Amino acid sequence: MNKQKVCMTGAVILALVFTLLLTGTRVREVEAKVHKTQEALAEEVFRFHVTANSDDPEDQELKLKVRDAVIARMKTEMGEAPERSAGATRRWALEHLDEIEETARDVIRKEGFRYDARAEVTRCYFPDKRYGDLLFPAGTYQALKISLGNAGGQNWWCVLYPALCFTDPVCAVVDEDGKKELEEALSEEEYEMITASTKFKIKWFFFGGSWND
Known part of the structure; x- marks a missing residue:
């Protein structure tokens, strides 16, 4: 192998190493921003x-029938609540667990079943979940949890506050009032993170733009 080829090979290797290091840095930056956003969202x-x-x-x-009945009751009894917030919804649930x-x-x-139901307010891990055009990152969130019988089956989840619970997934369009409440609660960057399109995130990752581009 002549000297020119050695130099070219070395340059290619250095470029690959640089690209890998840059990619690793980008991944860590993205993960840190997603984690920060999830923590803010969880509050x-x-x-x-x-x-x-x-x-x-x-x-x-x-x-699903239990889900519908509980959501209907909460909408009826909390509909005229003077305070609308995650904390107020959580307190209402705690006070009305029975x-x-x-x-x-x-x-x-x-429905003719004999098993029991247990309700609690607790911290639960949720995977990534899309609600209309909002994407909630995976992480731990406060939640009203209802366990039916042995609680050995698949689960169902949504957001009680802001009101992002859809009983019909075909009509899963986020209510504008709920989006406005969420936008007001988060920073501009955090809200942009959960509404950013895939194309936007790819642009930031590969071309070094900021989340505010």
């Missing part, structure tokens, strides 16, 4: 988690 939303007794079709169907459980049990009995 401003209150989520809802229902776990079915099992994966049997009947148990899965019952899970009533929430009874609502779930009423549905269970009406």
Whole structure:
């Protein structure tokens, strides 16, 4: 191999090493921003988690009926609440856990099942989840959690505050009031992070733009 080829090979290797280092740096920067956004978001939303007794079709169907009944009750009883916030929704749930459980049990009995329902306000891990044009990053969030029977089946989740619960996934369009409340609660950068398109994120990652481009 002559000297020119050695130099060219060395240049290519250096370029690859530089690209790998740059890519690793970009990945860490993106991960740090996503983590920061998730932590901020977790303070401003209150989520809802229902776990079915099992994966049997009947148990899965019952899970959705419990979901509908609990959401309907909360909308009715909290509709005129003077304060609208994640904290207020969480406090309401904490103060009405017995009533929430009874609502779930009423549905269970009406449908002819015999198992129990347990409600709690706790911290749950949620995977990445899209609500309309909003993308919530994976992480731990405060949530109202309802466990049905053995709680061994697939779960269902949404956001109680702001109101991003969809009982019909075909019509999963985020309410503008809910989006406005969320936008006001987050920084401009954080809100842009959860509404940014895939094309936008790719542009930032590969071409070094900022999240505010």
